[in-house]
Amino acid sequence: MEAVDTLVIKTPKKSPLVLRMAFLLFATFCGFYIYSMSLKQMNSRNKTKFINIKVLDHDVQSCHGSADLQQTELPYVHYPNPQTFRREECACNPVRYFAILSMQRSGSGWFETLLNSHMNVSSNGEIFSVRDRRLNISSILKTMDQVYNLDWFTSASKNECSAAVGFKWMLNQGLMEHHQEIVEYFNRNGVAAIFLFRRNLLRRMISVLANSYDKDAKLLNGTHKSHVHSPVEAKILAKYKPKINATLLIPELKQTDETSAKAIQYFNTTYHIVLYYEDIIKNRTKLKDLQEFLKLPYRELKSLQVKIHTAPLSSQVDNWDDVQTALKGTSYETFLNADY
Ligand SMILES: *[C@@H]1O[C@H](CO)[C@@H](O)[C@H](O)[C@H]1NC(C)=O
Ligand SMILES: *[C@@H]1O[C@H](CO)[C@@H](O)[C@H](O)[C@H]1NC(C)=O
Ligand SMILES: *[C@@H]1O[C@H](CO)[C@@H](O)[C@H](O)[C@H]1NC(C)=O
Ligand SMILES: *[C@@H]1O[C@H](CO)[C@@H](O)[C@H](O)[C@H]1NC(C)=O
Ligand SMILES: *[C@@H]1O[C@H](CO)[C@@H](O)[C@H](O)[C@H]1NC(C)=O
Ligand SMILES: *[C@@H]1O[C@H](CO)[C@@H](O)[C@H](O)[C@H]1NC(C)=O
Numbered sequence: 001m002e003a004v005d006t007l008v009i010k011t012p013k014k015s016p017l018v019l020r021m022a023f024l025l026f027a028t029f030c031g032f033y034i035y036s037m038s039l040k041q042m043n044s045r046n047k048t049k050f051i052n053i054k055v056l057d058h059d060v061q062s063c064h065g066s067a068d069l070q071q072t073e074l075p076y077v078h079y080p081n082p083q084t085f086r087r088e089e090c091a092c093n094p095v096r097y098f099a100i101l102s103m104q105r106s107g108s109g110w111f112e113t114l115l116n117s118h119m120n121v122s123s124n125g126e127i128f129s130v131r132d133r134r135l136n137i138s139s140i141l142k143t144m145d146q147v148y149n150l151d152w153f154t155s156a157s158k159n160e161c162s163a164a165v166g167f168k169w170m171l172n173q174g175l176m177e178h179h180q181e182i183v184e185y186f187n188r189n190g191v192a193a194i195f196l197f198r199r200n201l202l203r204r205m206i207s208v209l210a211n212s213y214d215k216d217a218k219l220l221n222g223t224h225k226s227h228v229h230s231p232v233e234a235k236i237l238a239k240y241k242p243k244i245n246a247t248l249l250i251p252e253l254k255q256t257d258e259t260s261a262k263a264i265q266y267f268n269t270t271y272h273i274v275l276y277y278e279d280i281i282k283n284r285t286k287l288k289d290l291q292e293f294l295k296l297p298y299r300e301l302k303s304l305q306v307k308i309h310t311a312p313l314s315s316q317v318d319n320w321d322d323v324q325t326a327l328k329g330t331s332y333e334t335f336l337n338a339d340y
């Protein structure tokens with residue numbers, strides 16, 4: 001009897017709520033549907049415009065003008081309005097967008113840990129190492145939209161108080177292929193390009209070969225590691241001495257050299273800085289330049305990573321004599337003796 005009573009009494013109370021909920025859901029659904037249709041239309045009509053509008057829409061408009069900024073800085077600051085969380089007290093702190101453009105084994109992993117040691121920096125790793133994300137320019141731009149709107153989550157994503165957000169991008173991950181659209185995107189959205197290259201391309205080559213060998217050999221107790229945090233691990237990895245094909249050596253060094261020069265040229269209209277791994281190792285003031293470039297409050301940057309190849313090059317290559325012979329008298333000869 002009681003059960004019936006409850007049923008009778010509660011039904012009139014419940015149904016308006018259920019109805020209201022249903023209506024709300026329906027309205028939400030309609031809203032989304034119209035929104036997505038209009039996006040689709042805009043997308044097919046003009047792709048460039050679609051992205052432009054979307055990023056601007058996400059900006060918190062009321063924040064513009066709240067920070068004390070110079071006119072020249074305005075294109076580079078943003079007030080993202082993430083869909084996945086609220087920026088709380090930092091909603092009107094300006095955020096700058098950046099991308100670390102580099103090549104494998106150029107110190108970019110180490111460099112990124114340095115940047116991420118800054119409490120206001122979120123550098124989200126090598127997000128385009130996943131092939132699906134770089135299959136075509138639409139997926140590349142969509143991924144970047146998500147990262148720059150602070151809606152991308154990695155272990156490096158910080159709290160709501162990020163002042164600079166970005167990721168690292170290898171030149172061979174769709175960057176060179178789609179450079180034109182990417183440069184347009186960078187310029188349209190004020191993305192700062194941070195080039196990080198290695199001067200000693202011979203050392204880089206050795207690191208590439210050793211890292212590639214370790215993918216199969218897994219020298220550290222059966223796990224492959226590209227970066228290490230202890231001298232013991234570094235020593236184990238450095239034990240492997242690759243053999244370098246002396247015939248291909250010069251053409252490969254040349255190609256690497258040309259690729260980085262080309263990349264800098266492609267991006268010459270963007271706001272950019274070119275850094276070299278060796279320079280940062282030798283001169284920590286370069287990290288100050290970098291923070292000024294990103295207009296970050298200055299911090300001492302730290303990394304826990306340990307360099308793998310520290311010994312002189314001659315003891316790190318199996319066929320050192322061949323390598324020496326091949327490089328003597330060429331513009332790459334200095335690579336033989338450089339410390340880093
Ligand atoms: C797309 O928009 C850009 C910039 O507003 C414009 O230059 C271009 O002509 C447009 N393209 C098409 C196909 O409408
Ligand atoms: C781009 O690639 C994604 C997969 O990442 C795919 O879903 C989408 O259909 C592709 N778009 C075009 C225009 O080819
Ligand atoms: C950096 O982060 C701290 C703590 O989260 C915050 O108080 C500060 O406002 C942030 N600075 C900038 C420039 O966003
Ligand atoms: C590998 O495993 C051995 C035995 O479990 C351990 O003593 C050693 O520290 C490990 N080495 C590394 C580099 O992790
Ligand atoms: C070096 O590479 C070339 C081209 O792939 C190959 O023909 C040659 O046999 C290689 N030399 C050695 C010593 O492996
Ligand atoms: C960028 O490079 C192109 C091609 O070499 C050149 O025409 C252009 O003047 C350069 N622009 C700037 C701003 O340096």
Ligand SMILES: *[C@@H]1O[C@H](CO)[C@@H](O)[C@H](O)[C@H]1NC(C)=O
Nearest residue numbers: 282283284285286287288289
């Ligand atoms: C270190 O870098 C700074 C900034 O780039 C530069 O001004 C300075 O001359 C460098 N010092 C040395 C010893 O190279």
